Amino acid sequence: MGEPAEINEIKDKGLEIGAERLTEDKIEKTINSVLKGETGARLKAYVDTCIHCGLCSEACHYYLSRDNDPHFSPVGKVKQTIWEMLKKKGKVSPEFIKKASEIASTECNLCRRCAMYCPFGIDIAYMMLIVRRICHMLGVTPLYIQDTAHSHSVTMNQMWVKGDEWPDTLQWQEEEAQAEIPTLRIPLEKEGADVMYSVIGPEPKFQAQLIYQAAVIMNVAGIDWTMPASSGWDNSDMAMYTGDNEIMGRVKRAHFETAARLKVKKIVMGECGHAFRSVYDVGNRWLGWRIPPVEVVHAIEFYHDILKEGRIKISKKFETPVTLHDPCNIVRGRGLHEMSRYVTREMCEELIEMHPNREHNYCCCAGGGVINCGPPYKNKRIMSNRVKAEQLFAAKAKGAKVLIAPCHNCHSGLEDINHHYGLGLEIKFLMDILYEVMDKPE
Amino acid sequence: MIDIKEWDWETPEKKIVLSDWTEKFRWVEEPSVSPDGEKIAAIVKLDEGEFNVCVNGQTWENPFEKIWYLRFSPDGRLTAIVSEMGEWTLAVDGIPWEEKFAYIWNTLFSPDGKNIAVAVQNDMQYCMALNGIPWEETYANMTHFALGPDGTKTAASVQVEKTSEGEIHKFQEGTFTAALDGKAWDTRFVNVWNMAISPDGTKLAAEVRLNLYDYTIAVNGEAWKNTFGCVWEPVFNPQNNAVVAPVRVAGKWSLAEDGNIIWDRAFFQLWHQMFSPDGKRLVAIVAPKFGEWTIAVDGKPWRRTFDEFVTDVVFSPDGNRIAALAKEKGKWKITVNGSVWTNTFDMTWKPVFSPDGKNVAAKVDRNGKYTIIMNDRLWRQECDELWDPVFSPDGQKVLVRTIEDGTYCRRIIPTAELTG
Numbered sequence: 001m002g003e004p005a006e007i008n009e010i011k012d013k014g015l016e017i018g019a020e021r022l023t024e025d026k027i028e029k030t031i032n033s034v035l036k037g038e039t040g041a042r043l044k045a046y047v048d049t050c051i052h053c054g055l056c057s058e059a060c061h062y063y064l065s066r067d068n069d070p071h072f073s074p075v076g077k078v079k080q081t082i083w084e085m086l087k088k089k090g091k092v093s094p095e096f097i098k099k100a101s102e103i104a105s106t107e108c109n110l111c112r113r114c115a116m117y118c119p120f121g122i123d124i125a126y127m128m129l130i131v132r133r134i135c136h137m138l139g140v141t142p143l144y145i146q147d148t149a150h151s152h153s154v155t156m157n158q159m160w161v162k163g164d165e166w167p168d169t170l171q172w173q174e175e176e177a178q179a180e181i182p183t184l185r186i187p188l189e190k191e192g193a194d195v196m197y198s199v200i201g202p203e204p205k206f207q208a209q210l211i212y213q214a215a216v217i218m219n220v221a222g223i224d225w226t227m228p229a230s231s232g233w234d235n236s237d238m239a240m241y242t243g244d245n246e247i248m249g250r251v252k253r254a255h256f257e258t259a260a261r262l263k264v265k266k267i268v269m270g271e272c273g274h275a276f277r278s279v280y281d282v283g284n285r286w287l288g289w290r291i292p293p294v295e296v297v298h299a300i301e302f303y304h305d306i307l308k309e310g311r312i313k314i315s316k317k318f319e320t321p322v323t324l325h326d327p328c329n330i331v332r333g334r335g336l337h338e339m340s341r342y343v344t345r346e347m348c349e350e351l352i353e354m355h356p357n358r359e360h361n362y363c364c365c366a367g368g369g370v371i372n373c374g375p376p377y378k379n380k381r382i383m384s385n386r387v388k389a390e391q392l393f394a395a396k397a398k399g400a401k402v403l404i405a406p407c408h409n410c411h412s413g414l415e416d417i418n419h420h421y422g423l424g425l426e427i428k429f430l431m432d433i434l435y436e437v438m439d440k441p442e
Numbered sequence: 443m444i445d446i447k448e449w450d451w452e453t454p455e456k457k458i459v460l461s462d463w464t465e466k467f468r469w470v471e472e473p474s475v476s477p478d479g480e481k482i483a484a485i486v487k488l489d490e491g492e493f494n495v496c497v498n499g500q501t502w503e504n505p506f507e508k509i510w511y512l513r514f515s516p517d518g519r520l521t522a523i524v525s526e527m528g529e530w531t532l533a534v535d536g537i538p539w540e541e542k543f544a545y546i547w548n549t550l551f552s553p554d555g556k557n558i559a560v561a562v563q564n565d566m567q568y569c570m571a572l573n574g575i576p577w578e579e580t581y582a583n584m585t586h587f588a589l590g591p592d593g594t595k596t597a598a599s600v601q602v603e604k605t606s607e608g609e610i611h612k613f614q615e616g617t618f619t620a621a622l623d624g625k626a627w628d629t630r631f632v633n634v635w636n637m638a639i640s641p642d643g644t645k646l647a648a649e650v651r652l653n654l655y656d657y658t659i660a661v662n663g664e665a666w667k668n669t670f671g672c673v674w675e676p677v678f679n680p681q682n683n684a685v686v687a688p689v690r691v692a693g694k695w696s697l698a699e700d701g702n703i704i705w706d707r708a709f710f711q712l713w714h715q716m717f718s719p720d721g722k723r724l725v726a727i728v729a730p731k732f733g734e735w736t737i738a739v740d741g742k743p744w745r746r747t748f749d750e751f752v753t754d755v756v757f758s759p760d761g762n763r764i765a766a767l768a769k770e771k772g773k774w775k776i777t778v779n780g781s782v783w784t785n786t787f788d789m790t791w792k793p794v795f796s797p798d799g800k801n802v803a804a805k806v807d808r809n810g811k812y813t814i815i816m817n818d819r820l821w822r823q824e825c826d827e828l829w830d831p832v833f834s835p836d837g838q839k840v841l842v843r844t845i846e847d848g849t850y851c852r853r854i855i856p857t858a859e860l861t862g
């Protein structure tokens with residue numbers, strides 16, 4: 001199988017230096033200890049069940065966008081990584097590990113679309129996560145996402161936001177918002193509030209206006225809410241995607257224990273998909289919580305509820321026709337697609353569906369930590385989602401001008417696709433539109 | 443020392459009307475109440491960029507540009523983080539510390555309330571300040587702050603080697619350590635997290651990560667010789683100054699003392715270990731199985747488990763009884779020694795034992811109204827706000843602090859009235 005040119009050109013110090021330090025002995029021991037100690041019947045069942053039929057291929061946007069290159073089919077990625085490790089009983093080279101890390105971290109979004117197309121429901125994403133786990137234990141992870149995992153480990157947030165910078169940013173956003181609504185508050189550390197609002201690291205760093213907008217929505221909707229001034233405010237989790245389960249657990253524990261300390265009844269999260277997966281599914285379970293110890297409500301559910309309860313009134317619907325992207329983690333992962341449509345229809349005059357949609361929607365190709373692997377892989381990521389561009393073009397042809405992407409990673413990834421393929425769509429969060437069309441006090 | 447014997451345990455009721463505050467000020471933030479219940483205070487907005495603290499209807503002498511984190515110290519002094527001319531400091535009963543900083547946060551109080559510490563940022567360098575005096579040393583970053591049991595020592599995880607974003611391999615060589623009263627250990631770690639200062643102030647123990655996957659506890663800079671898959675925060679054994687921490691071995695959690703496993707069984711999860719007041723018993727919150735939570739006493743879990751959450755464990759003063767909060771099927775409950783009260787709530791606060799350990803009371807929230815429950819019996823009154831109950835030294839009376847219909851009320855109620 002010939003390899004697309006840009007893949008050979010990628011230089012990533014996280015992989016290069018990591019692989020240079022490996023010995024075959026260490027690789028063998030690590031692979032076998034992860035396979036023996038951390039994977040059980042599930043991996044064995046997948047490996048034993050797969051009949052190599054390739055039905056999963058048609059599900060994967062990488063495969064479809066890469067002209068059906070079998071390297072990029074779900075089962076192809078498995079063949080090039082975990083099967084080889086199993087077959088060789090861990091006796092693989094540092095060069096192999098480097099490549100396996102690159103495949104698992106940058107050629108699979110863990111989007112789980114393929115699992116729906118496999119007659120046995122084999123979860124390729126689970127196997128790619130095991131590969132990432134092995135590569136983490138070997139210290140061979142792409143540099144950018146590894147740095148993010150280090151940020152989580154130190155600060156409990158994704159962006160190296162320091163202890164003082166967080167409350168300072170909230171206080172500054174509160175002041176800004178007071179110019180619009182003089183009585184507006186972002187109540188810090190209010191014990192016993194109903195809701196703790198949590199966001200992802202990039203919000204205070206680059207998108208503080210989202211915190212501003214959330215504060216306006218909370219205030220107008222009359223929610224008794226708070227934000228912590230301590231660490232534990234960030235719900236995001238790239239450690240989950242580097243296979244650093246221990247840091248994932250530590251970060252999730254900080255998040256839930258912060259909510260418990262504040263005695264809130266629920267955590268409302270901003271528009272993020274992977275963070276939801278971590279808080280609602282993966283991170284909590286690693287810690288032993290079958291369901292989150294404090295109820296977790298995704299932004300889509302929250303907007304749905306406040307619109308339905310009439311806590312927010314729409315003054316004038318958004319007129320520009322919109323199309324709606326379904327983020328994998330909250331649609332395949334949680335089934336929020338009808339709620340996001342309810343919210344969209346309440347706010348917008350016209351929703352033009354893209355196809356396929358709902359749980360069959362194509363991934364943005366940014367999720368699963370792929371965009372977090374940084375600039376070295378940007379081109380590959382964009383080239384690997386031509387099908388998304390085609391899907392969006394079709395929606396545009398029907399009149400859609402705005403693309404709603406209710407997830408941070410989707411938002412950024414689709415922005416790249418929008419730009420590269422010249423789609424000319426304007427990309428918005430649901431919150432951007434809600435803030436724009438809602439009734440606000442004069 | 444806080445001498446609660448000196449508090450007024452006689453006057454049945456004292457009231458302060460709060461409703462006129464909202465007329466007087468542009469806004470009134472959520473109130474705080476002093477431990478003895480004599481004072482109620484709130485941050486109030488006077489004008490654009492002008493805030494003050496209102497205590498029993500009187501504002502502090504001087505307003506500030508911004509005020510946040512209003513908290514009573516356990517000894518009854520009222521503190522707030524305040525800013526003036528773009529600089530921040532702590533004001534205690536309205537008097538700001540002399541030292542000013544670029545930013546401060548995370549106020550910590552010693553149990554007796556005498557000592558107050560904060561985290562400080564100055565010129566993008568970090569340190570702790572105790573009673574207004576900052577460390578001599580400052581660091582590029584600082585996390586996980588601690589104040590010793592007697593309140594005379596402060597500690598934190600500090601970055602001693604500067605890294606730029608993206609320098610992952612330099613980071614993995616170790617750029618963090620712990621500092622006690624500003625003095626950093628010589629040893630470097632990949633990470634340093636929660637830490638504890640020994641009761642005698644001679645030792646500092648912290649969770650550390652040695653590389654990407656080996657975890658252990660370091661005491662005064664020296665790592666335990668055993669490493670683990672993960673660790674949680676250490677505590678000191680009050681009897682012998684040994685360090686006890688949860689450790690993960692082969693995917694299961696147990697407890698280790700000075701590096702050696704001391705409990706004979708392992709759990710899916712184990713954390714928040716604590717010693718009884720006499721130091722003889724050791725309990726922890728555990729999950730014997732995935733999704734089943736309870737408390738283990740000296741390694742033995744209660745038979746009763748809860749499917750969602752166990753938190754806020756507290757010993758009776760004699761160490762014989764243990765109370766905790768538990769959440770099950772979305773409802774909060776109170777458990778004492780593994781038996782569960784029949785009343786359930788939307789939220790519960792940490793239980794409080796009477797001095798003789800016979801009675802247990804807690805603040806609870808039901809349908810947005812607060813009340814007190816004692817020994818599974820609800821107080822008749824429902825309030826708009828309420829603070830934790832406090833038993834009198836002889837246990838015969840309970841101080842109850844509430845807000846009802848815009849009026850703050852300090853009540854002394856006979857314990858018998860609450861137990862029925």
Ligand code: SF4
Pocket residue numbers: 059060061062073074077107108109110111112113114115124125363
């Ligand atoms: S990107 Fe999605 S569809 Fe493709 S292999 Fe990964 S999980 Fe499957």
Ligand code: SF4
Pocket residue numbers: 049050051052053054055056057074075117118119120121122
């Ligand atoms: S569809 Fe299922 S069985 Fe077929 S190749 Fe893919 S994973 Fe294997």
